[in-house]
Amino acid sequence: MNRLRHVVLLPIAFALAACSVNGELAATSRTNANRPGPSGVSGDLYVASAPNSSVKTWITVFSGKTYKRLLTIPTHDNGGTGSTSALIFDSKDDAYWADVYNRTIDIFPPGKSKPSRRITWGFAAPYAIVMDGAGTLYVDDLGYYQVGYGASAIVVYPSGKTIPSYTITNGITSPVSMAIDSSGGLFVSNCPSCYGQYSGSQASGNVAYYPKGSKSPSRYITNGIAAPRNIRLDGAGNLYVANDGVYGRNYGPGDITVYAPGGTKPSLTITEAIDGPYPIAIDASNTLYVGNRQTNTVTEYPQGQSSPQTTISVPCFPNNLAFDGSQNLYVMQRDCGSSGSIPTGAVLVYAPGGTSPIKTITQGVRNPDAFAIAP
16 A cells, blocks of 8 residues: 555754754555565564764664564764654565665665665755655655755656656645555645744645646645644545644644545544644554654544544654554654763554553664664
C-alpha cells in the first residue's frame, strides 16, 4: 500500500535551532514486512543515527526476529544533530537514505554497507522522500537552510534513475510531508510556520493535491489546517493531518483533522489527548496512532473515533512510529538526555494493544533521526 511509504521530517528551522530532531519523522509503516525478501532482510529494522557535529553518522541494521544488531552502515563523517534524514525501501528491498545536511540520497542494496548508487542532482536539501507503486521517487527539496534562501520544490525521479524527470514548484511553499494515494496522486503539506514564518496569509499552511504526473495542484485543503506538520493516508483513502496548532510554535496543543477521499472539509477532528502531535501512523486495521511531543505519549484511535482507546507513555520525545508485519508498534525516541556529549535515544517495540515495551533497542542507536522496516 502506497501510504506506507510516507516519510515526514522535522522542519530544519527547528532542527538547527533546537537540535530537536530529525529528519524526522520518518517512519514508514509496512504491513507486508513479513514477505520473504532477498538476503534475509525481510522485517529487519534500519535506524539512522546523527549524534552530533563531531562524530560520524551511521545506519544500524537489526534483525526483525531477534532484534540483534546485524550490520553497521557508515554514512558521513560530518553528521550532526542539525542533519536530518529519511529512510524508505523500494520493492527490491533497496534502502534509500536521504541526508539533508550533505545533500545526498544513497541507495543501499539488501544487506550491503556501501551504496550502489548516489543521487546528488536536482535538489539542494532532500528533506523527505516517498515512492509510489511504480518506483517513482518523490523528493521534498526544502531548498536552502533558511527561509528565503532558495525555493523549495518536489523533485520527481523515474524508477532507478538519478536524474529527475520533472520538478514541481507550483503550489509548493515550505513542504514538510508527502503522501501518495492509490491513483498515484501526490499530497503535499505546506507549513510555512514550521520554518519560522508565523505571520501573513499563508502562515497556517495548506495541503495541496497533485494528480499523477501533474505539476499543478488540482485542489488545496485549508479548512481545519493549522501548521500541517505530518500527513498520512489510511487504507480507505482518508487523509489524516497532524496540525501543530498556533502556527507551529511548539505550544499547540494542535489537533488531527481527517478528510474523506476528495474532501476539503474535515469529516472528523480529534483533540482529546492531543498535545503537540508529531508523528502519525496507521496500522492494518486503519487505527490511528499519534506521537505527542508535549506529553511524551502515543495515543491510539480506532477508525472514526475521536477518543483514545489506549495511551502509551514513553520516556522522551516520540518522533517516529512504524509497524512491522505482525503489527508490532515501533516508537523511535530522540533527545533522551546525553551520554557524555552524545545525545541518546532508543527504539521501543510494543506488541499489538500493549502499553509496555517488549523490547528496547539502544545498542548502536544515538540520537536517531529516521528509521524504516524492510518489506
